[in-house]
Amino acid sequence: MIIDCHGHYTTAPPALEDWRRRQVAAIKDRAQMPRAAELQISDDELRESIESNQLSLMRQRGSDLTIFSPRASFMAHHIGDFEISSTWAAICNELCFRVSQLFPQHFVPAAMLPQSPGVDPATCIPELVRCVEEFGNVAINLNPDPSGGHWTSPPLSDRAWYPIYEKMVEYEIPAMIHVSTSCNACFHTTGAHYLNADTTAFMQCLTSDLFKDFPTLKFVIPHGGGAVPYHWGRFRGLAQELKKPLLKDHLLHNVYFDTCVYHQPGIDLLAKVIPVENILFASEMIGAVRGIDPETGQYFDDTKRYIEANTQLSAEDRYKIYEGNARRVYPRLDRLLNEQGRS
Amino acid sequence: MIIDCHGHYTTAPPALEDWRRRQVAAIKDRAQMPRAAELQISDDELRESIESNQLSLMRQRGSDLTIFSPRASFMAHHIGDFEISSTWAAICNELCFRVSQLFPQHFVPAAMLPQSPGVDPATCIPELVRCVEEFGNVAINLNPDPSGGHWTSPPLSDRAWYPIYEKMVEYEIPAMIHVSTSCNACFHTTGAHYLNADTTAFMQCLTSDLFKDFPTLKFVIPHGGGAVPYHWGRFRGLAQELKKPLLKDHLLHNVYFDTCVYHQPGIDLLAKVIPVENILFASEMIGAVRGIDPETGQYFDDTKRYIEANTQLSAEDRYKIYEGNARRVYPRLDRLLNEQGRS
Numbered sequence: 001m002i003i004d005c006h007g008h009y010t011t012a013p014p015a016l017e018d019w020r021r022r023q024v025a026a027i028k029d030r031a032q033m034p035r036a037a038e039l040q041i042s043d044d045e046l047r048e049s050i051e052s053n054q055l056s057l058m059r060q061r062g063s064d065l066t067i068f069s070p071r072a073s074f075m076a077h078h079i080g081d082f083e084i085s086s087t088w089a090a091i092c093n094e095l096c097f098r099v100s101q102l103f104p105q106h107f108v109p110a111a112m113l114p115q116s117p118g119v120d121p122a123t124c125i126p127e128l129v130r131c132v133e134e135f136g137n138v139a140i141n142l143n144p145d146p147s148g149g150h151w152t153s154p155p156l157s158d159r160a161w162y163p164i165y166e167k168m169v170e171y172e173i174p175a176m177i178h179v180s181t182s183c184n185a186c187f188h189t190t191g192a193h194y195l196n197a198d199t200t201a202f203m204q205c206l207t208s209d210l211f212k213d214f215p216t217l218k219f220v221i222p223h224g225g226g227a228v229p230y231h232w233g234r235f236r237g238l239a240q241e242l243k244k245p246l247l248k249d250h251l252l253h254n255v256y257f258d259t260c261v262y263h264q265p266g267i268d269l270l271a272k273v274i275p276v277e278n279i280l281f282a283s284e285m286i287g288a289v290r291g292i293d294p295e296t297g298q299y300f301d302d303t304k305r306y307i308e309a310n311t312q313l314s315a316e317d318r319y320k321i322y323e324g325n326a327r328r329v330y331p332r333l334d335r336l337l338n339e340q341g342r343s
Numbered sequence: 344m345i346i347d348c349h350g351h352y353t354t355a356p357p358a359l360e361d362w363r364r365r366q367v368a369a370i371k372d373r374a375q376m377p378r379a380a381e382l383q384i385s386d387d388e389l390r391e392s393i394e395s396n397q398l399s400l401m402r403q404r405g406s407d408l409t410i411f412s413p414r415a416s417f418m419a420h421h422i423g424d425f426e427i428s429s430t431w432a433a434i435c436n437e438l439c440f441r442v443s444q445l446f447p448q449h450f451v452p453a454a455m456l457p458q459s460p461g462v463d464p465a466t467c468i469p470e471l472v473r474c475v476e477e478f479g480n481v482a483i484n485l486n487p488d489p490s491g492g493h494w495t496s497p498p499l500s501d502r503a504w505y506p507i508y509e510k511m512v513e514y515e516i517p518a519m520i521h522v523s524t525s526c527n528a529c530f531h532t533t534g535a536h537y538l539n540a541d542t543t544a545f546m547q548c549l550t551s552d553l554f555k556d557f558p559t560l561k562f563v564i565p566h567g568g569g570a571v572p573y574h575w576g577r578f579r580g581l582a583q584e585l586k587k588p589l590l591k592d593h594l595l596h597n598v599y600f601d602t603c604v605y606h607q608p609g610i611d612l613l614a615k616v617i618p619v620e621n622i623l624f625a626s627e628m629i630g631a632v633r634g635i636d637p638e639t640g641q642y643f644d645d646t647k648r649y650i651e652a653n654t655q656l657s658a659e660d661r662y663k664i665y666e667g668n669a670r671r672v673y674p675r676l677d678r679l680l681n682e683q684g685r686s
Contacts, residue, residue, distance in 0.1 A: 144529070151492070151529040186487070186494040191546040191581050195570045196539035203534040223577075227538045227570035233606025234566075237632035237643040238534050263576025269612045289580035300580040 001342060002304065003326040003333070004058070005139075006176065006222055006258050006282030007066035007107075009096055011053040013045045016095065020074070023088065027080045036091055046095070047102055053286055055106055061302050063283070065337075067330065068096050069110040069141050073189055075180035078148035082116040082123055089114035089127055097135035105340070108333055110139035110176065113164075115146040117153070122163035132171050138332040139220075140168070142175040144201050149184030149193055156201055156219075157208030165214050172331040174218035174256070177201040190288035198226025202255065206239055206247070211254040218254055218329055220280060224261035224270050232273045248275065256329055258282035259303045259321065262289055267306035276317045280325050281307065344685060345647065346669040346676070347401070348482075349519065349565055349601050349625030350409035350450075352439055354396040356388045359438065363417070363431065370423045379434055389438070390445055396629055398449055404645050406626070408680075410673065411439050412453040412484050416532055418523035420458040421491035425466055429457035432470055440478035448683070451676055453482035453519065456507075458489040460496070465506035475514050481675040482563075483511070485518040487544050492527030492536055499544055499562075500551030508557050515674040517561035517599070520544040533631035541569025545598065549582055549590070554597040561597055561672055563623060567604035567613050575616045591618065599672055601625035602646045602664065605632055610649035619660045623668050624650065 019039040026033040054066065070092035077085055089112050096109040111131035113124040131137035142164065145151050154160050156177070168175060182193035198221050204210075211217060221228065228235060236247055244250050258280050261267050270279060282303065289300045298305055307313065307321060327334040337343065362382040369376040397409065413435035420428055432455050439452040454474035456467040474480040485507065488494050497503050499520070511518060525536035541564050547553075554560060564571065571578060579590055587593050601623050604610050613622060625646065632643040641648055650656065650664060670677040680686065 149494070151527055153529070155529055184494055186496070186498055186547070187543055188546040188550055188581075191549065191578065192539075192543040195542050195574060196535075199538050199542075199570065200530055200535045203531045204529070206534065207531055224573065227542065227573065230567065230570065230573035230609050230612060231538060231604060231606075233604070233609060233636065233643055234632055235534065236638075237605055237634055237636065238531075240634045240637075241632065261574060261576070262580055263574075263616075265612050265615050266573050266576060269573060269608050272608050273606075289577055289584065291580055291583045293576065293580065294583075295579075300576055 001065070002063040002281060002322045004063045004066040004282050004285070005220065005280045005326055005330070006260055006284045007054060007068045008071045008284065008287060009068060009092070009099065010071045010286050011049045012071065012095060013041050013049050015039060015041050016091070019091070020088065023084065024079055027084060036087055039091060041095070043098070043102060046098055050099055050103060050107070055103065057285055058106065061304055063304060064106070066107055067110050067139060067333070068099060068107040070096055070112040072141065072178050073181045075112050075143060076148065077115040077143055077146035077180055078117055078183055080116070082114060082119045085116045086114040086127065093127065093131050093135065093137070100136065108336060109135055109137045110141060111135070111137045112141050113143070115143050117147040121161050125163060125167055128164070128167055132173060136336065137173070138330045138336065139173050140175050141178045143179050144177055144197055144204070145179050148180060149182035149187045155204040155208070157204055157210045165217050169214055169216050174220055174329050176220040176222055178222055194223055195226045198223050199228055202226065202228045202235070205251055205255060206235060206244065207242060211251065215253070218256065220256045220258060220329070222258045222260055222282070222284070224259060224266060225257040225274070229257065229270045229273045252278050256280050256325070259307060260284045260301070261303070262300040263293070264306045264309060267303065268310055268312070271310050271313055276313070276320050277325060279321050280329065281322045344408070345406040345665045346624060347406045347409040347626050347628070348563065348623045348669055348673070349603055349627045350397060350411045351414045351627065351630060352411060352435070352442065353414045353629050354392045355414065355438060356384050356392050358382060358384050362434070366427065366431065367422055370427060379430055382434060384438070386441070386445060389441055393442055393446060393450070398446065400628055401449065404647055406647060407449070409450055410453050410482060410676070411442060411450040413439055413455040415484065415521050416524045418455050418484070418486060419491065420486055420489035420523055421460055421526055423459070425457060425459040425462045428459045429470065432457040436470065436474050436478065436480070443479065451679060452478055452480045453484060454480045455484050456486070458486050460490040464504050468506060468510055471507070471510055475516065479679065480516070481673045481679065482516050483518050484521045486522050487520055487540055487547070488522050491523060492525035492530045498547040498551070500547050500553045508560050512557055512559050517563055517672050519563040519565055521565055537566055538569040541566050542571055545569065545571045545578070548594055548598060549578060549587065550585060554594065558596070561599065563599045563601060563672070565601045565603055565625065565627070567602060567609060568600040568617070572600065572613045572616045595621050599623050599668070602650060603627045603644070604646065605643040606636070607649045607652060610646065611653055611655070614653050614656055619656070619663050620668060622664050623672065624665045
């Protein structure tokens, strides 16, 4: 079984974007604020948006199930205030839940949070609870920079984030550390801000003792861990300078890397440097890089091909990357799959 | 001959730091401002600080010459105003010049600029001119984020930077794109901010047509290019989405990566993914990672070992990485070496 731990609903029907546009416009004129109930998307529309896109590609490429969250770049936590984010998160999470109900064999939801710059992260807990308790979400996406490229929040090791971590531990849900659109002209969203955030989050964990306080907390660092595996020697050396334990003891009980690295040499490096137990299959399909690589004739983001073509991984290693690790890192997913008879 | 294109004067005599501390303290009380002439460091002190540190390690490791610039983390362009930065840059550049005069076979200077957040980059030109004309500098370090982690300057493709580029082209000097200390608590300086800046700068070049305006402008992206080589497929795919030419045509006549990657798999990936013509030997020694790797028993930053141990590079490739490319990217260095009879 092949579990893709990193998919976003990038292909939602256009009504969603229209509603969001009205919501954003109404920030300046609250009387024009659309009600959530004004967004009407039928099951057929949802089905069509998935079947002709993600599900079609999953079938072509041979993956079985996607942990599916709202479109990352559309979270845009920097827009408006907590109320704006709250309504928007509720709508987006409900759509992912409905997709999971329509395709229970193929999509399991992960929640975005109604974060807002300068607002206490604890305000996100009611939405988190709803997504887990009512919608069966198995994970959350946590944005370490709700300002969208200005980095005005404290590091992930700060106690301000602890209420979210307490709930994550209680529910046994991991967080993918995933930023949203950059509104800083210095940072291209998917080419710089995403990768920078991955590297930044890892280093925030490295310099802190966060996982002493939360020994069972789990973070998934997407996009292959940003710059981290490529600079693994640098990070091992910095940990040593900082008198931290070896990275495998200090971080690798809690930190996982996905395989959203879009060429063979990158995946080969990831598989060589990071213990296979810490690698989770993912493609972020349909996402930032949708084209076909002229060097291979295949989609850049068809990451399964790189894992298949890697010459160092054993069958057992591939099982861990594709399924075993995900069932361990996402216990709620594992229980759901067992209930579905997929054990 | 082995040219290390990335060394900083991290071991300057403590009098330098003392003077800087007085200067920073005097920002609040200008009457206490120290004069530049109050900093007294003898040639013997300079000699000692180099012979027992960088030069000793260069001899041990077998490198011949270092392109030597002021300590990157001490540039701290975010401190004070243009005048503060200007005095500080002048002092630091003069010390690197003096080192190059004391050890003309081993050190060639590269300049820091007196950048200051919100101040027109053109104000840096007099110091740049002095460093090239009077001090024989062969390159500059250009900080894309003088705010120190708040990223308040425009992208490197913005016309605000063009006066510097015009001077670089006129003088045939490349710029290493190198940030300084992060004063944003989110970013660890050497573990996140440096690598993020490398990735960010590359993406700023990718999304722009900067090198159409300056076909002979040359940027060196340090620290192995941040996340770029590891995500080379992602960047190729993003360029394609953005309707840009192939990266080799769009950027690789102008952008070079150094070898400051502190483990074998990282260097192997760099050498596999990036054309050998675009790789410049460097160690950033003595820098961020000073320890010995317990996995190898060797210094993390002894990057020559990784290049020697790489099994794909030919002798001709190694010549390019060690010397040939540097003589091409730094024409003033090449002329200096020819004058010294090292052709």
